[in-house]
Amino acid sequence: MTASSPLLRVANVTVRFGGLSAVADVSFDVRPGELLGLIGPNGAGKTTLMRSITGVVRPTEGSVSLQGEDITALPIHKRIQKGLALSQQLVKPFRQISVLDNVALAAGAQHTHSPLRALTRLARQNENAAARELLERVGIAGYADQMPGIQPLGVLKRMEMARALALNPKLLLLDEPLAGLNSKEANALASTIAQINQQGMTIVLIEHNLSEVMRICQRLVVLDNGRKIASGAPREVMEQPEVRAAYLGDAATAAEAEPATEGEHHA
Amino acid sequence: MAYEISLLTAMSISVLFALSLNLITGLCGQISLGHAAFLGIGAYTSALLCKAGLPFFATLPLAMLVAGLVGVVVGLTSLRVRDDFLAITTMGVVFLFVGIVRQQDWLGGEMGISNIPVSGLSKTGFMLLALGLAAATAIFCVYLKKSWMGRVFNGIAEDEDTMRVLSIDVPRYKLAAFAIGTALAGLAGALYGQHFKYIGPDSFGFIESITVLSMVVFGGIGSVPGVIVGAALLSALPAWFQVIGDYKLLVYGGLLFLMMRFSPMGLAGIVRSLLKRKAPEASPAAQGVEP
Numbered sequence: 001m002t003a004s005s006p007l008l009r010v011a012n013v014t015v016r017f018g019g020l021s022a023v024a025d026v027s028f029d030v031r032p033g034e035l036l037g038l039i040g041p042n043g044a045g046k047t048t049l050m051r052s053i054t055g056v057v058r059p060t061e062g063s064v065s066l067q068g069e070d071i072t073a074l075p076i077h078k079r080i081q082k083g084l085a086l087s088q089q090l091v092k093p094f095r096q097i098s099v100l101d102n103v104a105l106a107a108g109a110q111h112t113h114s115p116l117r118a119l120t121r122l123a124r125q126n127e128n129a130a131a132r133e134l135l136e137r138v139g140i141a142g143y144a145d146q147m148p149g150i151q152p153l154g155v156l157k158r159m160e161m162a163r164a165l166a167l168n169p170k171l172l173l174l175d176e177p178l179a180g181l182n183s184k185e186a187n188a189l190a191s192t193i194a195q196i197n198q199q200g201m202t203i204v205l206i207e208h209n210l211s212e213v214m215r216i217c218q219r220l221v222v223l224d225n226g227r228k229i230a231s232g233a234p235r236e237v238m239e240q241p242e243v244r245a246a247y248l249g250d251a252a253t254a255a256e257a258e259p260a261t262e263g264e265h266h267a
Numbered sequence: 268m269a270y271e272i273s274l275l276t277a278m279s280i281s282v283l284f285a286l287s288l289n290l291i292t293g294l295c296g297q298i299s300l301g302h303a304a305f306l307g308i309g310a311y312t313s314a315l316l317c318k319a320g321l322p323f324f325a326t327l328p329l330a331m332l333v334a335g336l337v338g339v340v341v342g343l344t345s346l347r348v349r350d351d352f353l354a355i356t357t358m359g360v361v362f363l364f365v366g367i368v369r370q371q372d373w374l375g376g377e378m379g380i381s382n383i384p385v386s387g388l389s390k391t392g393f394m395l396l397a398l399g400l401a402a403a404t405a406i407f408c409v410y411l412k413k414s415w416m417g418r419v420f421n422g423i424a425e426d427e428d429t430m431r432v433l434s435i436d437v438p439r440y441k442l443a444a445f446a447i448g449t450a451l452a453g454l455a456g457a458l459y460g461q462h463f464k465y466i467g468p469d470s471f472g473f474i475e476s477i478t479v480l481s482m483v484v485f486g487g488i489g490s491v492p493g494v495i496v497g498a499a500l501l502s503a504l505p506a507w508f509q510v511i512g513d514y515k516l517l518v519y520g521g522l523l524f525l526m527m528r529f530s531p532m533g534l535a536g537i538v539r540s541l542l543k544r545k546a547p548e549a550s551p552a553a554q555g556v557e558p
Contacts (some may be wrong), residue, residue, distance in 0.1 A: 080434035115443040120413035
């Protein structure tokens with residue numbers, strides 16, 4: 001596994017908002033084919049790190065590269081065109097078009113690169129067929145022709161994932177896909193994510209639901225207070241005292257104030 | 268008969284103008300409170316070139332080009348500001364336009380430009396030209412809505428941040444909307460100058476911008492048939508009823524307010540909800556969804 005070159009490389013990324021370092025000197029690699037979990041207590045900097053990968057936030061220092069190509073300076077849509085895809089934490093369906101059309105819109109990305117090409121194309125059968133297949137893959141084919149506005153969150157989360165997959169990405173970023181779901185739904189969706197990974201999709205999963213993360217992820221990167229405090233196989237990582245301290249500290253609602261006292265270990 | 272021909276010509280120009288704003292505001296979701304400036308740019312370009320000896324027909328594409336180019340420059344601001352701020356910025360554009368025209372002697376200054384050379388068409392012929400161009404624009408808009416560009420515009424209007432995540436180059440699409448919409452406004456402007464034979468800075472001010480916006484809102488933002496009906500009705504009403512002509516601003520302002528309050532999707536929205544009520548089984552999936 002270590003032999004293959006990384007698909008995504010996050011190198012020494014620091015994001016500062018004013019005087020506050022939301023992410024401090026974080027580096028990690030995502031290897032082709034893996035399902036990597038990015039975890040950490042609230043306020044650890046996971047979402048900011050994710051945003052610096054997708055381009056919503058520019059890192060103050062450091063770089064992000066996809067397949068060896070530096071993408072740090074590219075705008076969001078260029079990164080997506082290069083092979084990233086994002087399923088957002090808060091689902092953002094287009095409410096005026098059907099579930100199928102939401103996914104088909106993403107499936108037509110090659111026709112919408114340039115406005116002129118988009119203007120001269122009417123046909124949508126291929127994209128509709130691709131969208132239907134993806135809805136099947138994430139288990140909501142039955143909702144294809146309905147409007148997203150009236151769907152339960154579980155369906156929308158899956159729709160959002162199908163929409164990201166429709167971009168035919170090299171790397172799928174999932175930002176808390178299980179948040180807001182009950183344990184049964186979360187379990188089912190986590191299994192779907194694992195299945196998509198087994199079909200060959202490289203995935204970075206940001207998630208709070210530790211039990212599901214432990215169940216499906218092959219490798220974890222743990223953040224706390226913007227720093228990477230551990231990485232490795234799930235069981236090993238969770239046994240590290242620093243990681244435990246970070247999570248227990250969080251439970252005691254004092255995480256922001258006091259970083260782990262014995263925090264000299266490095267992964 | 269001459270009166271009807273003149274009225275129908277004016278209505279066609281209004282429809283074309285309203286459709287051009289609808290393309291930017293209705294289809295792509297970018298508010299513009301300064302659209303009359305582009306009507307003016309088209310009118311001045313065509314009038315000046317006619318006076319310089321160019322045949323009227325040759326000035327049509329040039330009017331579109333100049334208006335479209337300025338439109339792209341204004342569109343560049345839409346990349347930096349959104350919503351309310353875009354509304355204020357575009358409002359500034361129309362004041363800027365009027366302010367500049369007033370001060371320039373070669374543009375006729377306060378006096379405007381009169382005695383614009385004739386096109387060579389008969390009154391009926393010119394009416395047919397205006398009608399034909401308005402119809403062609405309507406067909407183009409319907410086509411655009413069905414194309415992939417229409418789908419992207421629709422997405423940008425609803426949530427441009429999510430469109431970026433779906434790999435869409437949002438700035439380019441916004442500029443495309445501004446370029447097409449303002450070029451069409453320029454075309455309407457060229458017809459306007461030729462129809463009234465006189466143009467002045469006051470014909471293309473803020474009031475004119477709000478008038479065309481109320482036509483779009485009254486008909487139904489985004490709906491091509493709605494905007495056609497809205498623009499045709501609102502441009503004809505003041506001519507039919509003297510009272511409305513006298514209180515034009517009051518009537519337009521009132522309509523704008525009433526529509527925003529009771530039917531934000533305009534006439535088209537009212538028709539759509541009536542149809543839905545008549546045939547509830549036809550589309551159960553659409554129930555409970557915003558029209």
